Amino acid sequence: MNHENIPREKFTVIGIGKQEVTEALSVGGRGYFFDALSRFRKNKSSVIAAYIILFLVLYAILAPMLSPYKITDKDTVYTGYPPYIEAVSRLGIGLFDGGTVRTGQNETQLAALRAMGEETGMDPVIRIMDEEETVTKFRGEEKRTVTYKLRVNKYFETGVVFRVMSETEFQKIQEYQNRTGLQIIYPYVKKEDIGGITAAPNIWYKVSDSKGTPLYDSDDRLIPAYSTDKSSEGAPYDSLRIDGDDGNYIYSIKKAGALECRVCYYNYYIYANGHAPMFALGTNSLGQDLFSAIGLGARFSLTFALIVSAINLTVGMIYGAIQGYYGGNTDLVLDRIADILSGMPFIVVATLFQLHLAKNVGVVGSFLFAFVLTGWIGMAALTRKQFYRFKGQEFVLAARTLGASDGRLIWRHVFPNSLGTLVTSCALIIPSVISSETTFSYLGIINLSDFVGTSLGTLMSQGQTSMTAAPHAMLFPALYFSLLLISFNLFGNGLRDAFNPRARGVEE
Amino acid sequence: MIKYVIQRLFLMLLTLFIITGMCFVLVRMLPPAELPPGDIHTQVIEARREAQGYNKPYLVQFGIFLKNVLTKWDWGVSDKLYMGQEVSAIFASKLPATMIVNLYSILLSIPIGILLGIIAATNKNNFIDHTISTATMVCISVPSFVYAFLIQYFLSYKWGLLPFLVKSGTDYFSPEMFVSMLPVILSLSLGVIASFTRTTRAELTEVLTSDFMLLARTKGLTRTQATMRHGLKNCMVVVLPAIFGNFIGIMSGSFIIEKIFAVPGVGSLYINSINGRDYPMFIMLTVFYTAIGLAASIVVDISYGFVDPRIRIGSKK
Numbered sequence: 001m002n003h004e005n006i007p008r009e010k011f012t013v014i015g016i017g018k019q020e021v022t023e024a025l026s027v028g029g030r031g032y033f034f035d036a037l038s039r040f041r042k043n044k045s046s047v048i049a050a051y052i053i054l055f056l057v058l059y060a061i062l063a064p065m066l067s068p069y070k071i072t073d074k075d076t077v078y079t080g081y082p083p084y085i086e087a088v089s090r091l092g093i094g095l096f097d098g099g100t101v102r103t104g105q106n107e108t109q110l111a112a113l114r115a116m117g118e119e120t121g122m123d124p125v126i127r128i129m130d131e132e133e134t135v136t137k138f139r140g141e142e143k144r145t146v147t148y149k150l151r152v153n154k155y156f157e158t159g160v161v162f163r164v165m166s167e168t169e170f171q172k173i174q175e176y177q178n179r180t181g182l183q184i185i186y187p188y189v190k191k192e193d194i195g196g197i198t199a200a201p202n203i204w205y206k207v208s209d210s211k212g213t214p215l216y217d218s219d220d221r222l223i224p225a226y227s228t229d230k231s232s233e234g235a236p237y238d239s240l241r242i243d244g245d246d247g248n249y250i251y252s253i254k255k256a257g258a259l260e261c262r263v264c265y266y267n268y269y270i271y272a273n274g275h276a277p278m279f280a281l282g283t284n285s286l287g288q289d290l291f292s293a294i295g296l297g298a299r300f301s302l303t304f305a306l307i308v309s310a311i312n313l314t315v316g317m318i319y320g321a322i323q324g325y326y327g328g329n330t331d332l333v334l335d336r337i338a339d340i341l342s343g344m345p346f347i348v349v350a351t352l353f354q355l356h357l358a359k360n361v362g363v364v365g366s367f368l369f370a371f372v373l374t375g376w377i378g379m380a381a382l383t384r385k386q387f388y389r390f391k392g393q394e395f396v397l398a399a400r401t402l403g404a405s406d407g408r409l410i411w412r413h414v415f416p417n418s419l420g421t422l423v424t425s426c427a428l429i430i431p432s433v434i435s436s437e438t439t440f441s442y443l444g445i446i447n448l449s450d451f452v453g454t455s456l457g458t459l460m461s462q463g464q465t466s467m468t469a470a471p472h473a474m475l476f477p478a479l480y481f482s483l484l485l486i487s488f489n490l491f492g493n494g495l496r497d498a499f500n501p502r503a504r505g506v507e508e
Numbered sequence: 509m510i511k512y513v514i515q516r517l518f519l520m521l522l523t524l525f526i527i528t529g530m531c532f533v534l535v536r537m538l539p540p541a542e543l544p545p546g547d548i549h550t551q552v553i554e555a556r557r558e559a560q561g562y563n564k565p566y567l568v569q570f571g572i573f574l575k576n577v578l579t580k581w582d583w584g585v586s587d588k589l590y591m592g593q594e595v596s597a598i599f600a601s602k603l604p605a606t607m608i609v610n611l612y613s614i615l616l617s618i619p620i621g622i623l624l625g626i627i628a629a630t631n632k633n634n635f636i637d638h639t640i641s642t643a644t645m646v647c648i649s650v651p652s653f654v655y656a657f658l659i660q661y662f663l664s665y666k667w668g669l670l671p672f673l674v675k676s677g678t679d680y681f682s683p684e685m686f687v688s689m690l691p692v693i694l695s696l697s698l699g700v701i702a703s704f705t706r707t708t709r710a711e712l713t714e715v716l717t718s719d720f721m722l723l724a725r726t727k728g729l730t731r732t733q734a735t736m737r738h739g740l741k742n743c744m745v746v747v748l749p750a751i752f753g754n755f756i757g758i759m760s761g762s763f764i765i766e767k768i769f770a771v772p773g774v775g776s777l778y779i780n781s782i783n784g785r786d787y788p789m790f791i792m793l794t795v796f797y798t799a800i801g802l803a804a805s806i807v808v809d810i811s812y813g814f815v816d817p818r819i820r821i822g823s824k825k
Contacts, residue, residue: 439764
């Protein structure tokens with residue numbers, strides 16, 4: 001058969017304008033990014049981690065705004081107090097009630113707590129958790145002692161405190177009392193009326209011994225020991241009087257040119273701050289509100305980590321690109337420099353920068369320099385590896401043959417291919433920066449307090465010192481911090497697996 | 509091999525020399541610590557400073573420093589923390605505590621880490637593997653001072669099982685000392701265990717899927733036999749160098765853990781010298797830490813070559 005001269009009429013058109021063909025082609029390709037995203041979505045733990053990160057970031061942004069406290073507000077009495085929100089504590093569900101556990105409390109101590117509740121109407125005892133009875137022989141007599149394990153509201157437990165104030169302040173509080181009906185100042189109790197016990201502002205009843213064992217009247221009620229000694233009254237009092245006061249109790253005494261009175265601290269707090277204590281995560285040993293302090297510290301950590309990662313990504317990419325693309329002697333020299341820099345322990349770099357530069361560029365600036373000086377090395381090594389991988393491939397060769405310049409080859413042809421790897425490793429740099437930043441402020445080598453007020457590391461090192469008295473002051477920052485690091489690492493791993501499915505499970 | 513080792517050692521010494529020089533000059537550029545007038549040590553320290561050439565150019569100072577160190581092992585005298593005492597003597601007195609604590613922790617964590625790694629790899633992708641991998645992930649992500657806090661709070665304070673701080677004294681091998689070191693050892697170990705578990709698991713899962721494992725099974729070995737004889741042996745190519753590297757690292761200690769548990773060791777000495785601005789101490793410890801870091805990396809690289817002679821990390825071939 002003659003294949004060269006096939007007559008025209010033997011050909012028939014089968015495809016022009018036919019619907020099925022165009023339809024088959026219009027499906028379109030799945031882009032690299034889209035592909036990676038769908039792989040990422042399948043990795044459940046990474047998706048959860050992403051949501052946790054979102055939540056933590058939102059917390060960092062919103063918490064300092066929501067909290068009524070600034071970082072400079074340092075309460076002098078409520079230091080190391082557990083979480084407390086008045087509205088929630090009224091529900092009695094055991095959350096945010098300022099509760100702390102007191103073990104081995106004897107009956108006198110329990111009675112003292114109950115008496116505080118009787119005087120101010122705020123009973124510190126939330127509930128009696130356990131009761132233990134021990135019988136001891138004392139001089140031939142059997143003696144029963146009961147000890148209690150109590151859950152007490154630490155905010156109410158503070159009760160009444162002695163406060164020295166000027167007469168104008170005293171007048172102002174009285175006006176406030178008249179306006180709001182909130183009893184702040186309570187009648188004064190002299191130490192000679194309560195068996196000579198000093199520095200115990202919460203004892204307002206008659207006692208039988210110096211331990212403070214209360215005396216009861218025939219109705220089993222406490223007997224008030226308020227002073228009626230008008231001669232020692234500090235200033236005239238013309239405001240709310242407590243129940244049972246017929247106008248004889250005095251509400252202040254003179255002390256060192258000013259007045260001393262018994263002040264219910266909880267109500268005084270409302271007077272001074274305009275709202276009841278609201279420490280959703282408690283306070284630390286400095287009396288700072290942890291809820292906003294954690295958010296503030298985290299804000300700094302996150303911003304700082306982002307800046308550092310961005311700079312390191314840029315510097316590392318350029319450096320690694322030059323190294324990888326040119327190779328040979330350039331690579332050798334640049335690699336030596338990177339080697340020397342990476343041989344320096346980071347703590348040395350950070351310290352030296354701190355000592356030399358902190359005066360000129362500030363603590364944060366010098367810390368940033370320290371991170372940037374050594375941080376890009378990992379990124380450069382990674383870029384270099386990617387460049388070695390791609391630069392010999394045919395598409396680069398083809399571009400070079402067509403006359404593309406070095407810069408064009410680097411940025412238009414090799415670089416986009418390695419971008420996925422680099423960006424994902426950036427997600428793993430962020431947690432490591434946060435971690436070392438926190439470690440350094442924890443150790444006290446870097447003091448960020450002047451710049452941001454506090455940082456997660458500072459909060460944790462303060463929490464560590466008051467660990468036995470207020471474990472929550474360590475626990476909450478540590479929890480936030482751990483969650484942040486774990487979810488960033490999970491998220492980064494998920495991203496990496498999604499962008500290079502071949503490297504799944506390989507740790508770099 | 510010998511040529512390779514010598515080459516690596518030479519490069520390491522060069523790097524160490526350059527870093528030492530840079531740090532030395534940077535530290536000497538700072539004004540030296542002011543000495544309290546009238547203190548008995550002030551005159552001694554001033555005389556020593558004169559001899560070390562504090563008023564001469566920095567490079568001359570560095571020369572004197574190197575000569576003193578290399579010929580007399582003289583690192584200068586502490587001028588803030590331990591007035592007038594030899595820096596090298598204080599350092600030597602702090603080293604044992606750090607080394608012992610770290611040695612215990614390594615001896616504890618290597619077997620556990622490798623064992624967990626094997627368990628995870630042989631149970632790949634089931635419940636056990638996921639549990640171990642998640643725990644490893646958590647332990648690696650969370651810095652050591654967080655679980656040091658948990659250990660100190662629960663084991664030492666809440667339940668009273670262990671002492672709060674490391675016992676003072678130098679009886680490093682007495683039973684009481686060991687007990688008081690337990691919280692430190694635990695805190696140090698968690699991270700090491702996690703990293704060993706991760707390395708072993710990653711390597712072993714890869715080895716278990718290779719062809720020679722299939723061959724071992726086909727010639728009649730049981731799964732356990734094949735894993736023990738062929739799988740483990742091959743995964744050790746990566747795990748063993750890591751172990752060697754860790755042994756070098758036992759001297760360096762952990763800054764934070766030592767500070768939290770009051771270990772009288774090198775790490776806390778370093779932190780104190782930084783926070784107390786004791787420059788002679790700082791220089792010596794910087795050189796020490798740099799040397800340890802470089803040595804560990806070199807030992808890891810070289811031991812790859814010993815474990816598997818085909819590997820030469822960092823060489824041109």
